[in-house]
Amino acid sequence: MLYTGNPYIIQSGNVFFMHMILMDSENNLAMNLGETYLVTENGNERLGKQKLDLVVL
Secondary structure: OOOOOOOOOOOOOOEEEEEEEEEEHHHOEEEEEEEEEEEEOOEEEEOOOOOOOOOOO
8 A cells, every 4th residue: 555654665566556436425426446557667557458538428
């Protein structure tokens, strides 16, 4: 888990699933958005292959 003060040092080769939860408590609804990343020597690499475009129905 990533948080302020965490002593863990992020290193090349680490994999993280970054996500957030959007809540609508009034209507008892929730949605979880997330993406997996690999930490590399030059930054990070997104491992997901789905498009990030907003889909409007």
